[in-house]
Amino acid sequence: MKKCLLYAMAVIAFAVSSCSSSKNSLTYFEDIKGIESGNISSVEYSVKIIPNDELFITVTSLIPQATAAYNLPVSNPGMLEVFNVTTQPQQQTYIVDKAGYIDVPVIGKVHVEGLTTQQVKEKMVELISKDVDDPIVRVELVNFRVNVLGEVQKPGAVSVKRERYSVLDALADAGDLTEFGERSNVLLIREENGTKTYHRLNLNEASVLSSPYFYLKQNDVIYVEPNEIRKDNSKYNQNNAFKLSVISTIVSACSVVASLVIALAIK
DSSP states (O other), X not given: OHHHHHHHHHHHHHHHHXXXXXXXXXXXXXXXXXXXXXXXOOOOOOOOOOTTOEEEEEEEOSSHHHHGGGSOOEEOOBOSSSTTOBOOOEEOXXXXXXXXXXXXXXXXXXXXXXXXXXXXXXXXXXXXXXXXXSOEEEEEESOOEEEEEESBSSOEEEEOSSSOOBHHHHHHHTTOBOTTEEEEEEEEEEEETTEEEEEEEOTTSGGGGGOTTSBOOTTOEEEEEEOHHHHHHHHHHHHSHHHHHHHHHHHHHHHHHHHHHHHHHHO
């Protein structure tokens, strides 16, 4: 019986030791820790319009009737979940076609691919000013969304309401990293010119703030990898579940044998 108990204790001790924590920094910008102030170069953050983007554009002026024809008609969209139920009336949006154009009433085809919303606004003002004095144009990117996956508190899609949006903003909207998130190796996946690219960001270093990939673009994916502690725990759970079952069986068998020995000794 002693051999059974010693074997069981040895296996359990090994299992516990395999779960011991490894070194992992939970600190952001560790390289400037203790430095009171400093400067970090800024980077460009403007979002460029790409095919399949959805734009909300309105045109008005001091005389609204003069620019009414430049706006898309108001629609009353139906809800797919409930047949014949409609939402509040709203103005339609423009979808950028594969060639990078939108079709604007009165004006016709306008090429917007590669432009910022500010540049589209300026282009529209220039075109409309040929017929209307002092037009006021508003342009918004509707489909700015990013996906945050992995070791964060609230993984999922994030709808972005502004164009100046960084990887830190995305992580904050996802509830920040868990204690098992690998801060030194955050993966950014982006589609550029029809090709999927990936870039790795080290949040332990302040240099990430001046990275060309610090600010996000529409459809970016942020993946926070699990750190070694999480990987070790997962490996332990998967590979040693059977061992624990065997240990439990051995301990139970030893307990039964011990009970029989005691019962026979009493007789």
